Amino acid sequence: MNASLPAPALSGPALDELRAAVGSDHVCTGSEELDSYSRCTIPWQSRCRAVVFPSSREEVSAVLKIAQRHSLKVWPFSGGRNWGYSTTLAPAGGGVVMLLHRMNRVLEVNEELAYVVLEPGVTYAQLNSHLKAHGHQLWADCIDGTSQGSVIGNALDRGLGQTPYGDHFGNLCGMEVVLPTGEIVRIGGSDDGPKTWHLHKWGVGPYLEGLFTQSNFGVVTKAGVWLMPTPEAHASFVFEVQDERHLPQVIDAFRRLALQGVVTTKLHMINDFVSLTVVMQRLEQQRPDGAPLSGEEVAQLRRKYGVAPMTCAGGLYGTKAQVRLHRKSLKQAIGRYGRLLFVSDTMVALLERIIGLAWRKPWLRAVTEKLAGSSLQVLDSAPHVHRLLQGVPTDYFVKHAYYRHRRRRPDSGIHPARDGCGVIWFAPVLPFTSATMLPFMAQARKRFEEFGLDYWVAVLVLNPRAVTCLMNILYDKDDADEAGRAAALYDVLSNDMRAAGYQQYRAGLLAWEHLYDDAPALRALNARIKDALDPDHVVAPGRYGIG
């Protein structure tokens, strides 16, 4: 929670040169704009001096060269919707924010080989619309966070989606990078080749693309992304664990299913509070104080909304016969531990019609809720889950960020940073075994309670061997005491994690300072690479603990 004095807006020759490079309309220095692009959801205060919007790799290169001449620090973001981490923040005062929104072309779609080539400004919503508009039989994996996120930006931060293509960096193939010193490099190939640039991830020679993820070694201006050919069949499933004593069996069964290749989806397991933050806000509760929901209140709300202590969701993909077979395997493996529901396209269409009517007809609502064992609010989310698992992005779930917000959340145009929501993401990676996950989660829950905040956890399967327990520290940004507790909780959770021998899968700026405390040799290696590629530390100094 730093508080450097606001730096003055950029002016003089540096500003003139930036304007000449990208066009006057594409450099912002107005006070309101600088404020707006300095807003974030984490407890942090700093203000940039300018925001630039280059439209090409050449302009990106020009901006970096200008920054070098004038000793500016440039903070590049593909989309800047990285809520819970740092949005479009230049964390030290006086940085120049570079947003790549204008570089938003879908450069190539190859249906036969199932990939696209994108600029970093392309959003999930845009890619999805593009594929649909052109009738391509391809599904692009997306995040559940926001439809406005950058496909490439998320992959570069090694974010996670839903489908078998949910390892976004794992499915990134062939990138063009502008180095901090301005050179434009096609990683993996020549200027007009190789023709397998977007087909064979490793290329030839050292595999360098990983350097440009979770780092500040360059600015990616174009990349290939592998897509899923629309499968013959798809079913989503929701699995509700009513009795938490079954969690060990459920977790270990899912690991075995993942290792067997039956569950290839990036399974999500959310606790009750996650579900509640989607369907309600704190201001709807009677309690006026900042205290978290008590165990009893949570139990009441569970009953009110028909929410299970733990809910899992994922998808099955393949031929009709494959999906049928995997449904059976799933039922056999976990059926006895909770309520397992499979959802098809037909069911979703029907459900939507029923929900639409039931909101207006109390009798139908009563019948529906009774039959489903869930509230209309919770049922309402099922179609969104189903479509997410087909790569259709939605802003439906990011509503949870407003849980502790003092005003009612908007119905559309969700933007937690703009609206001043308090959100910090903390996402340790754990071995995918109940024996390691459950004690760690129990300890974390206690920590949330100690700091008077609600325990929000979504377990996301990274691969058959590892999960991330994504915890969300929701707090009221306008309440200094609560913001302080949120920051302190983050630090304590981080220390617990390090003491237990774990690390995060992505690290927000609150984590950067101590990221390599236990790994000085690795820190030194990163620093040597940084010095070689960015001798003046122009690009995002300090990002991911580098420079």
Place this chain on the structure above:
Amino acid sequence: MNASLPAPALSGPALDELRAAVGSDHVCTGSEELDSYSRCTIPWQSRCRAVVFPSSREEVSAVLKIAQRHSLKVWPFSGGRNWGYSTTLAPAGGGVVMLLHRMNRVLEVNEELAYVVLEPGVTYAQLNSHLKAHGHQLWADCIDGTSQGSVIGNALDRGLGQTPYGDHFGNLCGMEVVLPTGEIVRIGGSDDGPKTWHLHKWGVGPYLEGLFTQSNFGVVTKAGVWLMPTPEAHASFVFEVQDERHLPQVIDAFRRLALQGVVTTKLHMINDFVSLTVVMQRLEQQRPDGAPLSGEEVAQLRRKYGVAPMTCAGGLYGTKAQVRLHRKSLKQAIGRYGRLLFVSDTMVALLERIIGLAWRKPWLRAVTEKLAGSSLQVLDSAPHVHRLLQGVPTDYFVKHAYYRHRRRRPDSGIHPARDGCGVIWFAPVLPFTSATMLPFMAQARKRFEEFGLDYWVAVLVLNPRAVTCLMNILYDKDDADEAGRAAALYDVLSNDMRAAGYQQYRAGLLAWEHLYDDAPALRALNARIKDALDPDHVVAPGRYGIG
């Protein structure tokens, strides 16, 4: 085909220091030993000055520091069985070869999470025996090249195996590296963590492990390798394409099956000549001259041995129901284009008994060959294929390297470099479509013919979007003219490849000089990293075109 004068064996203080560092017994400077470790299968002549065998990361570090002080060049190899590329060659005269054979401990086996941690000296045969001896229900993928290859070495050169775990670098997770300047770094973590070091491939912060593959940026001294939990069911399949006019349909069907996740194996498709080189040698043919087999001779030999123009092999893995289902999908997709055979453990056991008897009983041999439509020689290979697809390594197939050798190949202790076989691998990556693959392969075949050498091609599926057409230039190393033609053919194929816009998936030393001719920006980036990590260019200067 360079020919620098042989450098004298190492002596003086540098040698004394190396001996002090790793023990006198583990530094070779004897003439015979230097010759022996300078042997290779490619047309190249050079001789190292010493061979060192460190036993720990600390000794590796010490060797590199000594090299720095005395301006020596060190060429590290994990196993040095990289036949077809450079074996244990220090390509410029005067290099020191560092072999990691003594670092051969299996450090950890985790059955629940299906991985091992290995030192680089561990071979495929050793790992397989270790898993079996301890009763682990895990299969390690292996290469079909040699049972004595290094598991880690192959992964670092981004080699390819057989099973769904056949992308060896893709399944490498968590490495320890000694930098050229001697620092020891655990990529991805601290000295005693994180506990997910071998579970989550990307770690946190920039993903650096790719740097240490196909490069000279450091020496890997330990790494995690993901294994396949022994599946409930496994069947291997062999598919013979009798009529080459069906190849377009077969190739495109396999791509679709791979994209659908039905075929997850690293499918191999070999031409007739590949099969012939396993069952026979040129010296068995009447022809005394160096000419390749004529089309008519190949046709005769096909009939004699019961070999198809193109043979595909792969495995199906999963539950019994999954394997049954995938058999059906395979039959539907490709059954009409050739002869599809599924092989089970039971069939293999039976086949081996029959083959064993049939070699001794002519009547049984005749009946067996008639029924199978294949010669006993070809049938003999089926159990080896089946077990390779279960991760059991074999030296059976590497026999092909002796095809043009002047003497009969040995029955055991296969070692093409020691025995002076001529082998050059050339392996361009192509999009996995018949429209790109077939014209490229047709052109390559013509080139082989032009240079009077036999056309040997194995198409290996890298992933559902890309294949490598591994071509093997087999030549008589004792025939200077033939060796010259082999080298010239390699250059012509390389030029054809570049002109068509492709690159290799691995590049032997014959390719290094021109590897980045079309990608100067990428060459410069590699050079900047090399200078930062190895300012004196101590480690393998020139490897993969770097430094």
